Structure formats: C-alpha cells, structure tokens
Amino acid sequence: xxxxxxxxxxxxxxxxxxxxxxxxxxxxxxxxxxxxxxxxxxxxxxxxxxxxxxxxxxxxxxxxxxxxxxxxxxxxxxxxxxxxxxxxxxxxxxxxxxxxxxxxxxxxxxxxxxxxxxxxxxxxxxxxxxxxxxxxxxxxxxxxxxxxxxxxxxxxxxxxxxxxxxxxxxxxxxxxxxxxxxxxxxxxxxxxxxxxxxxxxxxxxxxxxxxxxxxxxxxxxxxxxxxxxxxxxxxxxxxxxxxxxxxxxxxxxxxxxxxxxxxxxx
Ligand SMILES: Nc1ncnc2c1ncn2[C@@H]1O[C@H](COP(=O)(O)OP(=O)(O)OP(=O)(O)O)[C@@H](O)[C@H]1O
Numbered sequence: 001x002x003x004x005x006x007x008x009x010x011x012x013x014x015x016x017x018x019x020x021x022x023x024x025x026x027x028x029x030x031x032x033x034x035x036x037x038x039x040x041x042x043x044x045x046x047x048x049x050x051x052x053x054x055x056x057x058x059x060x061x062x063x064x065x066x067x068x069x070x071x072x073x074x075x076x077x078x079x080x081x082x083x084x085x086x087x088x089x090x091x092x093x094x095x096x097x098x099x100x101x102x103x104x105x106x107x108x109x110x111x112x113x114x115x116x117x118x119x120x121x122x123x124x125x126x127x128x129x130x131x132x133x134x135x136x137x138x139x140x141x142x143x144x145x146x147x148x149x150x151x152x153x154x155x156x157x158x159x160x161x162x163x164x165x166x167x168x169x170x171x172x173x174x175x176x177x178x179x180x181x182x183x184x185x186x187x188x189x190x191x192x193x194x195x196x197x198x199x200x201x202x203x204x205x206x207x208x209x210x211x212x213x214x215x216x217x218x219x220x221x222x223x224x225x226x227x228x229x230x231x232x233x234x235x236x237x238x239x240x241x242x243x244x245x246x247x248x249x250x251x252x253x254x255x256x257x258x259x260x261x262x263x264x265x266x
Pocket of ligand 1: 036058060062219
C-alpha cells in the first residue's frame with residue numbers, strides 16, 4: 001500500500017503521572033539490514049490496558065515481541081526496556097525469568113495437545129511447583145481469572161484440543177496468568193474469533209486489568225476504543241502518537257493518526 005507522505009517528526013506523546021510497569025527508551029529493531037522499528041519511547045501504566053494500533057506492517061508486533069524478548073534470535077534490538085529498575089534488553093538477563101513476569105498471548109489460540117489441567121500446570125511444574133493441592137488451586141484461580149472455569153470445571157482432564165476457538169484462547173490466557181505475571185502482552189488475541197467469543201475475551205481483559213498491566217495489538221478500532229485506557233498509533237515502523245484512548249479516537253494531535261482513525265489513510 002502506498003501511504004501519503006506523513007512527517008515522522010509530527011508526533012505527540014502525552015505523559016501521565018501514574019505508576020509505570022514498563023518503559024522503553026530508544027528501542028530500535030533490525031531484521032538484517034531492514035530497520036523495521038525506530039525510536040520506541042513509550043511508557044505503559046500499571047493496571048491499565050494500552051492498545052497498539054496502526055496499519056498492517058507498521059511494526060506493532062515487532063515492537064510488542066521485544067517486550068518479553070520474543071525477538072531474540074530473530075532480530076537485533078537496541079535500546080532499553082526498563083522493568084522494575086532493570087534493563088531487560090541486556091544480554092545478562094535471564095529471558096525465561098523475564099517471560100515469567102511478562103507473558104504473551106498470541107493471535108491464534110495455541111493450546112498444548114494435553115489436558116486442560118496440564119495446559120496450566122505444565123509451566124508451573126517446570127518451575128518446581130509439585131504440591132497437588134497448590135496446583136489444583138492455581139488451575140482453578142487461573143481458569144476463573146480467564147472467565148473459563150464454569151465452562152470447563154467438569155472436564156479438566158479432557159483434551160484442550162476439544163475446546164472451541166474462543167475457549168482455547170481463554171485457556172491460553174489462563175495458562176499465561178497461572179505464572180502470575182505482572183504484564184500480559186497480547187497480539188490480536190481476538191482476531192481469529194467470532195463476535196461472541198471476542199466479547200468474552202474483552203470482558204475477561206477488563207477483569208484482568210485489576211491485577212495486570214495489559215499491552216494489546218489490535219486491528220479492530222472499536223475494540224481498542226472499548227477496552228483500552230491508552231492507545232499508541234504506529235506508522236511505518238514509528239510510534240507517532242500516544243494518549244488517552246478517548247482523545248486518540250476523538251481529537252488526535254497527529255495528522256496520520258487522524259487519517260487512520262477516520263479511514264482517510266493510505
Ligand atoms: N521475522 C521477520 N523477519 C523479517 N522481517 C520481518 C519479520 N517480522 C516482521 N518483519 C517486517 O517488519 C515490518 C513490521 O512488521 P510487523 O509484523 O511488526 O507489523 P504489524 O504492524 O504487526 O503488522 P500486522 O498488523 O500485519 O501484524 C514489516 O515490514 C515486516 O515485513
């Protein structure tokens with residue numbers, strides 16, 4: 001798609017005086033010679049949902065995947081990702097530990113070919129949790145957190161592959177929150193789902209933000225405006241604007257954002 005010539009210096013980043021769960025500074029991402037993402041300076045507020053929006057290929061997933069080091073071995077990432085006072089983009093950081101604090105839910109539900117229960121207990125056991133009553137409790141807590149408990153409580157030992165797409169995606173959310181992370185990254189978690197399952201996921205996210213900080217990539221602008229507190233607009237590998245969601249969707253500062261949300265883009 002050919003885009004109008006937007007000015008990459010036409011940017012606006014609102015700042016808010018709330019507690020930050022994650023901050024990126026001068027994040028740059030390179031796939032070989034392709035400088036795919038530039039100057040990522042964004043802050044994510046604790047217990048809020050931030051949506052990343054923008055056209056296909058604007059760099060949303062590229063940026064999101066850096067935040068828990070999913071781009072390791074795929075891309076070269078420079079700059080800082082500050083989490084609890086540590087730059088987690090540094091070589092000496094244990095990426096498995098990073099991912100236990102910063103979980104990821106992907107676009108397509110990807111449950112393991114194991115029982116519903118084992119999908120949740122698998123990583124917990126790998127992290128050394130063996131007590132059966134504690135594992136049972138974590139299974140119930142996580143499934144309740146993902147709004148799935150009532151639908152599956154009588155078939156926990158059945159295969160997760162028997163779940164519908166919407167249920168499987170909520171199982172993947174349950175699997176992520178079983179590790180008790182701080183931050184959940186979600187890459188278009190509802191795009192493969194029907195409207196009712198999408199609504200269930202959105203309701204689940206609204207519940208989850210009481211305990212988690214959520215960063216979500218979505219193509220669905222109604223979804224971004226329904227569920228997120230803050231929104232950042234991405235264009236051709238640049239974050240151009242960040243503000244309260246309501247402001248972005250009613251009166252953005254940046255011309256490219258305005259064109260995108262009003263459908264006059266490209
Ligand atoms: N693994 C990869 N190897 C090489 N280039 C990649 C890779 N992943 C993404 N890119 C490139 O980086 C740029 C940004 O892609 P990215 O997937 O981050 O965009 P996006 O905004 O998430 O798009 P979409 O909404 O379609 O998922 C694109 O030019 C894409 O071709």
